[in-house]
Amino acid sequence: MAKKNNLAFKAEPFENFLNEHFLYRGVHKNLWQYWSSLDKIQPHFFASKQAEQGLSTDWSKYSTPLDILNNLTDPILTVNGIVELKIEKLKASIIQNNFPLTIAHNPLPKNRAHTLIHGIHKGNVTKIRRKISKITEWAPGMKPKI
Amino acid sequence: MSKERGKEFLETRSSIEDWSIPARFSDWLSPIEDLSVLKTAFICIKMDKKEELIHLFEKYRGYILELPENWDGYGAPSFNNEILKRVSNLLEKVFQSLWNEMIEISLPLIQPVPDGSVDINWETDKFELLVNIPSEDNKLVNIYGEKIGFPLEEIENRSNYELAILVITHWLKRII
Numbered sequence: 288m289a290k291k292n293n294l295a296f297k298a299e300p301f302e303n304f305l306n307e308h309f310l311y312r313g314v315h316k317n318l319w320q321y322w323s324s325l326d327k328i329q330p331h332f333f334a335s336k337q338a339e340q341g342l343s344t345d346w347s348k349y350s351t352p353l354d355i356l357n358n359l360t361d362p363i364l365t366v367n368g369i370v371e372l373k374i375e376k377l378k379a380s381i382i383q384n385n386f387p388l389t390i391a392h393n394p395l396p397k398n399r400a401h402t403l404i405h406g407i408h409k410g411n412v413t414k415i416r417r418k419i420s421k422i423t424e425w426a427p428g429m430k431p432k433i
Numbered sequence: 434m435s436k437e438r439g440k441e442f443l444e445t446r447s448s449i450e451d452w453s454i455p456a457r458f459s460d461w462l463s464p465i466e467d468l469s470v471l472k473t474a475f476i477c478i479k480m481d482k483k484e485e486l487i488h489l490f491e492k493y494r495g496y497i498l499e500l501p502e503n504w505d506g507y508g509a510p511s512f513n514n515e516i517l518k519r520v521s522n523l524l525e526k527v528f529q530s531l532w533n534e535m536i537e538i539s540l541p542l543i544q545p546v547p548d549g550s551v552d553i554n555w556e557t558d559k560f561e562l563l564v565n566i567p568s569e570d571n572k573l574v575n576i577y578g579e580k581i582g583f584p585l586e587e588i589e590n591r592s593n594y595e596l597a598i599l600v601i602t603h604w605l606k607r608i609i
Contacts, residue, residue: 317504321496323542330563331544331552335507338548343507359506367506413565413575414589 296394303348304390306375310344310402311355311426314368319431328370328423330416338412341403344372346392350400352426358398368431376422384418386411479532486528486540490521493543500545509547510568520551520566523574523598530602536609560608562588564601576600580608 314332322329335342345355352369356362374390381388388406395401407415425431497512504511520543531538541562544552549568555561562578574597580586588604590597 313506315505317500317545318547321493321542321544327556329542329544330554331546334546334548334550335505336510336548337508361506409573409575410591413563413577417561417563417577417579 295396296399298394299348299392301390303392304346304374306373306378308374309347309371309426310374310377310390310404311347311350311352311369311371311400312344313355313359314370314431316366316431319368325368325425325430325433328420328425330413330420332370333416333419333423334412338407339409341391341393341405342407344402344404345398345400346402347371348400349394350398352429354400356429364429364432366431369426369429370423371426371429372419372423377419380418380422384414386415386418388415475535482528482532482537486524489540490524490543494521497543497545497551504545505547507547509545510549512545512549512551515570516549516551516566516568519570519594520553523564523566523594523601524553526598527602527605531605534606536606538605538609560605562601562605564597570594573597576604578604578608583608 312332314328318332319325319329333342337343352371355369356364356367359367361367377388377390380386386406388404391403391405393401393403494517497517498514500509500511502511503509524541539555539557542552542554542556544554546552546565551566553562553564553566555563558581560578560580562576565575567574573591574594576588576590576592576597578588586608588600590600592600
């Protein structure tokens with residue numbers, strides 16, 4: 288009989304994502320090095336090979352932008368920046384654009400903040416990326432340094 | 434006819450009267466010459482723009498092809514030349530079609546996407562258009578565009594590659 292892992296974190300329900308909370312994601316230099324300006328987040332940051340199974344982010348309830356940066360392979364702002372997506376804005380965008388997006392807490396043994404955004408698929412991904420990029424900002428103090 | 438003369442011609446034609454139809458037959462001589470100058474200027478401008486487009490594409494091509502596996506830190510795959518050929522071909526066809534009708538738009542950003550596709554991204558004061566070229570040629574091209582301030586002119590489309598070129602060109606011609 289398998290031993291129960293008492294260290295596993297319990298996934299929290301959607302209601303626990305409060306309007307004032309944020310979702311964070313690291314953005315590597317390979318994405319932003321050719322942007323015409325770092326003041327505007329470009330849509331290609333919001334994608335991954337696994338996005339259809341859920342796009343990985345980290346929840347501000349259990350993490351800070353600095354934690355995210357420190358967990359990246361190159362934890363320096365000349366290589367990585369951290370963006371934040373305010374839950375209030377995300378919920379508003381979902382309603383306004385009728386996006387089939389859901390936010391699901393998906394804690395990992397070593398990362399309680401891990402959260403997935405579900406509902407991205409080939410048919411809607413371009414519009415979602417455009418709209419989400421417009422409501423995303425660099426987390427305070429986490430804008431890359433060129 | 435020089436390019437400079439062509440530019441001068443365009444700059445000096447500001448009022449409607451400058452373009453009006455001549456009343457007498459003899460007055461046609463000047464417009465015919467003017468049209469010839471205009472044509473030359475147009476061809477020169479088109480060649481300049483094409484060079485700009487090639488230069489832009491080469492810059493992005495080098496950058497995208499050099500990206501290693503896991504280039505975003507979240508497992509993004511590297512790129513091959515095939516997808517960039519499709520990007521280049523699409524841009525050339527769209528721009529050629531616009532230039533043929535003397536429609537000018539700014540050059541887009543060409544951006545690698547962590548799922549292995551490539552974005553062609555226009556963000557201008559008049560419109561925004563995001564075209565996503567998939568990693569495999571049998572997959573559909575995703576298009577999303579908005580004319581700023583005109584919500585009814587929104588476009589959201591998935592088409593095969595050849596049809597996507599027509600859809601993009603048609604939409605751009607309509608909204609500009």
